[in-house]
Each structure stands twice: as C-alpha cells, then as structure tokens.
Amino acid sequence: MKKFKINSVEYSIDTEKTIFEFLKDIGIYIPTLCYHPYLRPVGSCRVCIIKDRGxxxxxxxxxxxxxxDIETHTPELIEIRKWILQFLFSERNHYCMYCCVTNDCEFQNLGYYTGLDHFHFPTFRNIFDIDNSxxxxxxxxNRCVLCSRCVRVCSEVAGHFVLSENNKGEHSIIVADNGVQFGKSSCTSCGLCVQVCPTGTFVDKYSMYLGRSWETQKIRSYCFSCPVGCGIEIYxxxxxxxxxxxxxxxxxxxxICYKGRYETVINYRKYKNKTNIDIYEDLNKIIKNVDENSVAVVDGTLFNEEIEKIRELFPNTFALYKVNPKILDNSISFDELDNYQTYIIAGWDLNKEYGTIGSIIKRNKYYRNCKVIYLDNEKFEVSGKTIFIYKNYYDPNFISGFIGGMDCDHLVLPLNTNDVGLLKLIGNKTLQEVDNLKYSSIFIFSRYLNINISNxxxxxxxxxxxxxxxxRYSDLFDEVFPIVSEFEINGSxxxxxxxxxxxxxxxxKEVV
Amino acid sequence: MKTKKLVSTIWCEGCSGCHMSFLDMDEKLVDLIKNGMAFSATPFTDLKIPPHGTDIGIIEGSVATDTQEEEVKMMRERCKIIIAMGDCAVFGGIPTMRNRYETTEIFSRAYKQAETNYNQHLPAGEDISKLLAKVKPVNEVIKVDYYIPGCPPTPEAIYEVLSKLIEGKTPELKGKLLSYE
Structure with a gap:
C-alpha cells in the first residue's frame, strides 16, 4: 500500500501506476505531448511536469x-509548462496558418490551453528539407517537436524499425533507415506514424485538406481488403x-497496413458514383428467371449475406478459390500469435501482404528474440513453440514435404478476404469440378476479381x-454489372x- | 467627461487583413468610440505619424525592411502601450517564408526570373526601403505589451483587447478568442 498526497489530498493505491495515469483516473487534467496511451512513456517533452516534495x-x-507530495497546478508549474511549450514552438516552423493540420493539432491545442499568445525567442533558426518522396x-x-511517438510506434507496435532519431540538440531530426529518403526507405506505409503524430510532421497526402477530425463522422468497422480483418475507424x-x-x-x-489505410481509400474514390448494384437488395430485380442451364460462381470478395443471396437464387452455385482449400480451419486466435518462439513463413512477404501478421512477427523477433524462418532456406532447426504460416494457395506438396511430422501449429492465409466464409457457406464445390457440358450460362460474382478465369x-x-x-473485363463477358463497394452495404x-x-x-449507394 | 484614449495603427509587412478585421468590428467600433476611443494616425485616417503620448499603438505585419524597423521604433517612442496585431506581427507569419532564402535570391526570382517580367531591372533608388536579411516579428525589434494572434484575429478578439484597455483593465485572450490561424 502506497500512501501519497496530491494537492494536499491523501490517496493510497496498491498497484504500480504512473502519476499521470492516476491523475487521469481521479479526473485531474495534465497537458501531455509525447505521452500516448498505447506507447511506452519516455518523458521527453516535459510538458506534463509536476512537483513532488520540491x-x-x-x-x-x-x-x-x-x-x-504532488503539486499539479501551482502558478509556478503553469508558468513552467508555458515556457516549455514556448521552447518547442519557437524551435521550428510552427506557424499554424500555413500548416495543413491547423485546428486539428494536439500541439496547437496545448498552446491554446496554456494561453500562449507569442514566442519570446527568435524562430525559424534551423531549416530542414521537406521529404515528399x-x-x-x-x-x-520543420514541424517536428521530437516527441518520438513515431519512432516508438514504428518499432514497438508496428515492428518495422524504420524511423529513428538522428543528430543532437536542436539539430535532432527524425530519419528513415538512418538517413535515406523516406520514399526509398524500407517503410511499409502502414501509416501509424501519421496516426500518432501530434503535429503536422507526418501527414497523409490523400487526406490533407479534406476535413479535420472534428468535421468528420467516425465509424468503427473492419478492414475488408485482406483476410486479417483489422479493426479500423473510417472518417x-x-x-x-x-x-x-x-x-x-x-x-x-x-x-494496420497500407492496404487498409490507403489502398481502400484510393479504391473507394476511384469507383465512387460509378456502381449501383447491391447484390443483397437488387439481384432479384436484375435476374428474374434462373434456368437449370445457369451456374453461379462466387469468390471470397463478397460478404456472407451476398453469398447467401446468390445461393438462394441459383440452385447451382460454386465457389472460386485460387487453389482447392483443403485446410482453412485455423484454430489459433490473433492474440495467440504473440506466444510463439519460432515462425516459419512460406510464400508470402512480411512487408507486402497480411501486414498486420508481419508486424507481429517482426516485433517479436526483435523484442522476444524469436526465430523467423523463410522456407527458401534449405536447412533449418526449430526451437520452442512453433507456428507455420503459409498461403493456402502455396504449392501444397512443397509444404507437406517440409512439415511432414513436424510438431507445429498452422496458420493458413487465404487469398481473398472472405474465403473462410465462402468455405463455410458453399464448401468445396468449386468450378473446376463442374461438368461444363451441362451448363451454358455462367454468372460470376466477385467484387475484386483477382483470379484468372479466362480458361x-x-x-x-x-x-x-x-x-x-x-x-477491366468488359471484352471477356457478354455483360458486366457494377456492384457497390464494401463501404456501401451492411455485411459480415x-x-x-x-x-x-x-x-x-x-x-x-449512389443512384446512377 | 473621461479623457479620450488615442489609438494609432500602422501596417508593416502584412496583407491589411488585420485592419479589415479591425473595421469588421462594425457597430462595436461605435461602442469603443462612445467609451472613449479616438483615432489618431491610422491607415483609416490616412495619417502616418502619431503624436507623442498616444495611448495605444497597434502594429500589423512583421518587420521586413529598414523603413518598417524605423516606423516600429517610432511607434514605441510615441505610444504608451504597443499591441502586436495578427500572426505576422506576433510570430512573423507568412513573410517569414522568405527567411529560407538570401535576399539576392529573392530579388533575382522576383525581378529577373519571374515569367511576367520583361525589363529585368532591379528596383533602385534612395527612396526604396532596403530588405532586412530576415523578416522578424515585432517583439524582436521593440518591446510589445499585448499580443493578438490570428490570421486575421477575429473582430471579437480585437474588441476584447481594446475595450479592456480603454477601461484600464488587463486584457487576456481565452477560448475561441485565442487563435493562431
């Protein structure tokens, strides 16, 4: 039991807690800048300063x-916080009116909170190059306050270890890969640095000037661009x-990875206002009679509800997979991925696909000294609890040759987002097994068709x-119908x- | 009868937006004048030099030329209270964008390389002010008593400061009145 005082009021706790966390619990606001609730605290900015026994x-x-014996809001402390902010403000280019994050900026809000109305010191002393690569x-x-949130999120959370700090004192800068251009670095574009940056140092090119956070409506959802299904907030x-x-x-x-954060936004804007068919609601109106010569083919880029609707309408519905999915019954959960000592990877790139799983493996390799094995290595030894992660469309003979008899867990990565749902709903009834002489018409349903079907x-x-x-496919088909994007329907x-x-x-959905 | 508080304003390296915002006080200007404000030298009255002992001097714009430096110093000598109005006067503002470059580079870009410039003559003459090497906010040249940041500051913020000063109180900008943009 620890007994202590805050502003002369006595408190006691049993658990380990930082002063800031405790103050937050009892409703005392302390301004912070480098602190982020999901990152380890470093205490570099000193804005959250308090006084304990002098x-x-x-x-x-x-x-x-x-x-x-903690004091939180004495006139002395308020004045010190104001001075600390002044040092930060006057060190670099913090002229709000030519910054794209103005009015949506944590740093600016701190200035308003402390009533900072001018700088005591000359500004704009060091000028750094802007990296637009x-x-x-x-x-x-030039807009950096060196809070190191980006550095921490890049390593602790995302596991990419791209960003770091370079130089000393007022010449300190954030660099990618120890000083190469950001665009040429090993950055995987997960964009977490943008998300945690309290100033305009990291800015999304695709969202700047389109609306501040408080002007937008926030919708919690799940990313539909790959089978991991990361939790996202859509603004x-x-x-x-x-x-x-x-x-x-x-x-x-x-x-999150670049697919969820950037590619879905770019895709949505590309197809916006060009598609208008909601399979769940409109399919009955378009296809009135289905004869026995017709066959429907569905792939994993559709939601469960859409697949069910198509199955209802077409007696002959088949699934479209990249390869026959014998194994898609992953039994491990997302949280359990952190518990392995050896990760064996076959057929996919940690930085380019399933980026979230890649992040977990990369940060475990560094922080827990785990072993990561790519299957192009000819000889390897595994130790500890092992997991084998591979695409289900990787050559199955090759995989069974490697893991025959090995004691390890499996994580199979399907190609399309809802391949697991497709397997549950339609099963192994794939088009390759269809007697093609029996049917004359084919209806293919695929939001993002990424399997070669011309044969x-x-x-x-x-x-x-x-x-x-x-x-894209208009010349291959008699008719192509535009279906709406994943943002325009309810689904699972x-x-x-x-x-x-x-x-x-x-x-x-737009009425076209 | 109360004595009138004389207000004088000047306009240095800025866009005059702050003076527009000043005029945008509209009927509140009448309030201020009723409460004892009077204009001496301002761009509105088209007078350049305030008398000695002016009560409040308001400066818009940053200090970018030697003439502006002299004008700002003259304001400090002749006014009891100096207010820096707008982001340029308070922080340096948009004109400080040129601090990245040498003055020779700037002249060359503006008078020689500019696409619409056919004569390619640098402006010369004793009457033309010289550019300072760096654009400075007002408080780097003289002591400033009060600051109204904003680009431009809202009429409400300007009114708040002037009305408090005329009443003899200390103004403080809080909440929505304090804005950097």
Missing part, C-alpha cells in the same frame, strides 16, 4: 511512490472517406460478371482467425 518530475514516466506520406522535420465527410485510422480498441490493437469461362456460351471494375465476413466480423454501411 523536485520537478514528469508525471507520465514517474511511478507513484510511498510518501509523495513517399507515395502516401508527406514528411516535414467520413459528405460522400467521401477522408481517412482510415486503425482502431486501438479492436482485436488487432491498432495494427474457365471460355467453355460457356453466355457469360455475365458482377464486379466493381466494369471496364469471417476473417482467417474464424472470427465473424460485422461491417456497417458507411455510405448510401
């Missing part, structure tokens, strides 16, 4: 101890997605496609951990 301490990184992120060291304004952030409170705990469909006389990109899907995730409708 000594100044930073509350975010100091644990409560027996006998502390990254495809998605604008990186400007919507009007009929546009301003940005997508990862959801710290979801099962993926803030992890299969050539055998049919009449061919129809329901997809989002109607121009199974991710690769067998979790059923619900996606809320973000936009009403």
């Amino acid at each position: 000594k100044f301490k930073n509350s975010c990184a100091t644990f409560i101890d027996d006998g502390m 990254h495809p998605y992120i604008l990186f400007d060291n 919507k304004r009007g009929n546009n997605i301003v940005k997508i952030y990862s959801d710290w409170n979801s099962f993926t705990k803030g992890l 299969i469909i050539s055998r049919f006389r009449r061919k129809f496609l329901f997809t989002i990109d109607i121009n 899907f199974y991710n690769l951990f067998n979790q059923l995730l619900y996606v809320e409708r973000v936009f009403d």
Whole structure:
C-alpha cells in the first residue's frame, strides 16, 4: 500500500501506476505531448511536469511512490509548462496558418490551453528539407517537436524499425533507415506514424485538406481488403472517406497496413458514383428467371449475406478459390500469435501482404528474440513453440514435404478476404469440378476479381460478371454489372482467425 | 467627461487583413468610440505619424525592411502601450517564408526570373526601403505589451483587447478568442 498526497489530498493505491495515469483516473487534467496511451512513456517533452516534495518530475514516466507530495497546478508549474511549450514552438516552423493540420493539432491545442499568445525567442533558426518522396506520406522535420511517438510506434507496435532519431540538440531530426529518403526507405506505409503524430510532421497526402477530425463522422468497422480483418475507424465527410485510422480498441490493437489505410481509400474514390448494384437488395430485380442451364460462381470478395443471396437464387452455385482449400480451419486466435518462439513463413512477404501478421512477427523477433524462418532456406532447426504460416494457395506438396511430422501449429492465409466464409457457406464445390457440358450460362460474382478465369469461362456460351471494375473485363463477358463497394452495404465476413466480423454501411449507394 | 484614449495603427509587412478585421468590428467600433476611443494616425485616417503620448499603438505585419524597423521604433517612442496585431506581427507569419532564402535570391526570382517580367531591372533608388536579411516579428525589434494572434484575429478578439484597455483593465485572450490561424 502506497500512501501519497496530491494537492494536499491523501490517496493510497496498491498497484504500480504512473502519476499521470492516476491523475487521469481521479479526473485531474495534465497537458501531455509525447505521452500516448498505447506507447511506452519516455518523458521527453516535459510538458506534463509536476512537483513532488520540491523536485520537478514528469508525471507520465514517474511511478507513484510511498510518501509523495504532488503539486499539479501551482502558478509556478503553469508558468513552467508555458515556457516549455514556448521552447518547442519557437524551435521550428510552427506557424499554424500555413500548416495543413491547423485546428486539428494536439500541439496547437496545448498552446491554446496554456494561453500562449507569442514566442519570446527568435524562430525559424534551423531549416530542414521537406521529404515528399513517399507515395502516401508527406514528411516535414520543420514541424517536428521530437516527441518520438513515431519512432516508438514504428518499432514497438508496428515492428518495422524504420524511423529513428538522428543528430543532437536542436539539430535532432527524425530519419528513415538512418538517413535515406523516406520514399526509398524500407517503410511499409502502414501509416501509424501519421496516426500518432501530434503535429503536422507526418501527414497523409490523400487526406490533407479534406476535413479535420472534428468535421468528420467516425465509424468503427473492419478492414475488408485482406483476410486479417483489422479493426479500423473510417472518417467520413459528405460522400467521401477522408481517412482510415486503425482502431486501438479492436482485436488487432491498432495494427494496420497500407492496404487498409490507403489502398481502400484510393479504391473507394476511384469507383465512387460509378456502381449501383447491391447484390443483397437488387439481384432479384436484375435476374428474374434462373434456368437449370445457369451456374453461379462466387469468390471470397463478397460478404456472407451476398453469398447467401446468390445461393438462394441459383440452385447451382460454386465457389472460386485460387487453389482447392483443403485446410482453412485455423484454430489459433490473433492474440495467440504473440506466444510463439519460432515462425516459419512460406510464400508470402512480411512487408507486402497480411501486414498486420508481419508486424507481429517482426516485433517479436526483435523484442522476444524469436526465430523467423523463410522456407527458401534449405536447412533449418526449430526451437520452442512453433507456428507455420503459409498461403493456402502455396504449392501444397512443397509444404507437406517440409512439415511432414513436424510438431507445429498452422496458420493458413487465404487469398481473398472472405474465403473462410465462402468455405463455410458453399464448401468445396468449386468450378473446376463442374461438368461444363451441362451448363451454358455462367454468372460470376466477385467484387475484386483477382483470379484468372479466362480458361474457365471460355467453355460457356453466355457469360455475365458482377464486379466493381466494369471496364477491366468488359471484352471477356457478354455483360458486366457494377456492384457497390464494401463501404456501401451492411455485411459480415469471417476473417482467417474464424472470427465473424460485422461491417456497417458507411455510405448510401449512389443512384446512377 | 473621461479623457479620450488615442489609438494609432500602422501596417508593416502584412496583407491589411488585420485592419479589415479591425473595421469588421462594425457597430462595436461605435461602442469603443462612445467609451472613449479616438483615432489618431491610422491607415483609416490616412495619417502616418502619431503624436507623442498616444495611448495605444497597434502594429500589423512583421518587420521586413529598414523603413518598417524605423516606423516600429517610432511607434514605441510615441505610444504608451504597443499591441502586436495578427500572426505576422506576433510570430512573423507568412513573410517569414522568405527567411529560407538570401535576399539576392529573392530579388533575382522576383525581378529577373519571374515569367511576367520583361525589363529585368532591379528596383533602385534612395527612396526604396532596403530588405532586412530576415523578416522578424515585432517583439524582436521593440518591446510589445499585448499580443493578438490570428490570421486575421477575429473582430471579437480585437474588441476584447481594446475595450479592456480603454477601461484600464488587463486584457487576456481565452477560448475561441485565442487563435493562431
């Protein structure tokens, strides 16, 4: 039991807690800058300064101890916080009116909170180059306050270890890969640095000037761009997605990759207002009579509800997989992925696909000294609890040759987002097994068609496609129908951990 | 009858937006004048030099030339209270963007390389002010008593400061009145 005083009021706790956390619990606000609730505290900015028995301490990184006598808001402390902010403000380019995050900036809000109305010191002393080489992120060291949130999130959470600090004192800068251009670095564009940056140092090029956080509506959902199904927050304004952030409170705990954060937004804007068919609601109106010569083919880029609707309408419904899915019954959960000592990886790139799983493996390799084995290594030895992670469309003979008799868990990565749901609903009834002489018409349903089907469909006389990109396949089919994007319907899907995730409708579909 | 508080304003390296915001006080200007404010030298009255002993001097814009430096110093000598109005006067603002470059580079870009410039003559003459090497906020040249940041500051913020000063109180900008943009 630790007994201590805060502003002359006595408290006691049993657990280990920092002063800042305790103050937050009892409702005393202390301004913070480098502190972030999901990162380890470093106490670098000193804005959260408090006084304990005559000594100044930073509350975010100091644990409560027996006998502390803490003062939080004396005139002296308020004045010191104002001076600390002045040092930070005047060190670099913090002219709010030419910054794209103004009015949506944690640092600016601190200035308002402390009533800072001018700087005592000359500004703009060091000028750094602006790095615009990254495809998605604008990186400007001139606006940096060196809180190191980006460095911490890049290593602790995302496991990429791209960002670090360089130089000393007022010349300190954030660099990628020890000083190469951001766009040429090993950055995987997960964008977590943008999400945690309290200033405009890291900015999304695709969302700047489209709306501040408080002007947008925030919708919690799940990413539909790969079978992991990370928790996301969609920031919507009007009929546009301003940005997508990862959801710290979801099962993926803030992890996200470039597909979820940037590619879905770019895709949505590309197909916006060009598609209008909701399979669940409109399919009955388009297809009135289904004869016995027709066959429907569905792939994993559709939601469960859509697949059920198609199955209801077509007596002959088949599934489309990249390869025959014999094994898609992953029994481990997302949280359990952190518990392994050896990770064996076959056929996929940690940085390019299933980025969230890649992040977990990379940070475990560094922080827990785990072993990561790529299957192109010819000889290897495993130790401890082992997991084997591979795509289900990787050559099965090759995999069984490697893991024959080895005691390890499996995580199979399907190609399409809802392949697990497709297997549950339609099963192993795949098109390759169909007697093609029996049917004359084929209806293919695929939101993002990414499996080569030209050989299969050539055998049919009449061919129809329901997809989002109607121009891409128009020459292969008799008719192509535009179906709405994943943001315009309510739906559910199974991710690769067998979790059923619900996606809320973000936009009403456009009447074209 | 109360004595009138004389207010004088000047306009240095700025866009005059702050003066527009000042005029945007509209009927509140009448309130201020009723409560004892009077204008001496301002761009509104088209007078340049305030008399000695002016009560309140308001400066818009940053200090970018030697003339502006002299004008600002003259304001300090002649006014009892100096207010820096707007982001340029308080922080340096948009004109400080040129601090990245040498003055020769700036002249060359503006008068020689500019696409619409056919004569390619640098402006010369004794009457033309010289550019300072760096653009400075007002408080780097003289002592400033009160600051109204904003680009431009809202009429409410300007009214708040002036009305408090006329009543003899100390103004403080809080909440929505304090804005950097």
